[in-house]
Amino acid sequence: MATSHWTLPLFSTRFVHVWRRNLLVWRKLAIPSMLGNLADPLLYMFGLGYGLGRMLDDVGGMSYLGFLAAGIVCSSTMMSASFEAMYSGFSRMHVQKTWDAILNAPLTLDDVVLGEMVWAASKSFLSGCAVLIVAAALGLVPSPLALAVIPLVFLIGLAFAGLGLIMTALSPSYDFFMYYFTLCVTPMMLLCGVFFPLDQLPAAAQAFAQLLPLTHAVSLARPLVAGVVPSAWPLHIAVLAAYAVVSFYIALALTRRRLLQ
């Protein structure tokens, strides 16, 4: 890969136009899109929460439904950001050539990739917050400390949007994204404490899970939902922020290689 692909990004405020373009498309389909985004996490939450929750007294000091709600806030944010950055991003980049059109205007690829990343995070923000609102409506959110989950959801969205954009930059077709889901997203769903506490896993798996962004997302969201300040919160935030920044940089370099030949 040429060194010029790794030049540090140079942004302009015009990235906002990319974000607004996507917002306008989304607004046309907002209602079905929101319902679709919410249905999946809620099915998990209620299906597992009520079904499995009846068999358990409490998990990690809270009702299983409450325990699960915090995990689902994180996983649905991950899912939504990943889908948007990969499937929708790929459509715009490769199928519709929307990015090519934008690059003929005074925007750079740096603006486009940033706009896409912030957009995917914004969309996932709605999904994550919607789950949080449902949890609050069910009385599963006892403390105003849970408000801190709102900015956290956006950060989680940025981290997974960046990872998704790396896949988009590498992808020859839509089928490619299945690998990422099978090899990365699904394992994270199972290993990162969404459905059960991490300490149920063997030590090696626990150590491995510490490398994954979703673990740190859950480690922050779960105590906050329960009304407790998370231990080691600066570390968890730093890991998520690092995932967001580094993945953006890699995604940008790979996209430059792909499009600016």
Place this chain on the structure above:
Amino acid sequence: MNVATPLAAAGLRKSYGTHEVVCGLDFELRPGECFGLLGPNGAGKTTTLRLCLGLTEPDAGTITTLGLPIPQEARSARSHIGVVPQFDNLDPDFTVRENLQIFGRYFDIPEQEVRARIPDLLDFAGLASRAEVRIQTLSGGMKRRLTLARALINDPELIFLDEPTTGLDPQARHVIWERLRRLQKQGKTLLLTTHFMEEAERLCNRVAIMDAGKIIAEGTPPALITQHIEPQVVEVFGESATEWAESFGRNHAERCEGTGETIFCYIHDPAPLIADLDRRGDLRYLHRRANLEDVFLKLTGRELRD
């Protein structure tokens, strides 16, 4: 270089791997002209446009677009350039009007101003009655016209057109040509790539013929025809055309070229050929003046480029 030169490229080179696509290109556009970059597929035309827009970096050489060095100042330069890409990339999620509106935003043009420009652009594109229609319902010609209108949203001084009429039917093509002439009358400078010689001959003040990354001829279309080729052409068709060329054509025409059952005879005085063909009566023929396509085929050869 004159300050008013809209675009100047010097010593431009670009390789992909070991394949050099642009090999030492020099050209300059004059204000208000339509300049054609002609060449077979793979000649490096699109890469040249991408280099001039700052979308890819040259390995060597300099580009100055509207007085700005490219790629360093490409973003500022693109504010004053309109681009009609080879393949339509209109936004399928939007209506005709929205496509123009959203594109205007990318240039930081105030929303109010974009809205004020849209009616004129819709008129120009002949799409005034379809402003609220979705892109999918437009014909190929309408999409092209909208793409052209979209390229004008920033009132550019310089317009790049990458094969603007490829894939259009003759009616749609003529409309695009007429619009491009209108733009030229308004004083816009056009850089056009095409492999339709008729298009280049009709529209371009000057053309450069590219092959394998180099400019192999440059000038006004009539000058290129005079310079490179005999003024008259007799095309001869039929089973015995080759045999006729061997026995008669070759001895009388300056040059004879054949593809299959067609012979092209290039000649100053076609009268003897025509007399012989009329006498024989078994071969069909077409007598015409030499055109840019003849020059193009002479310079770039008749082999397929795919």
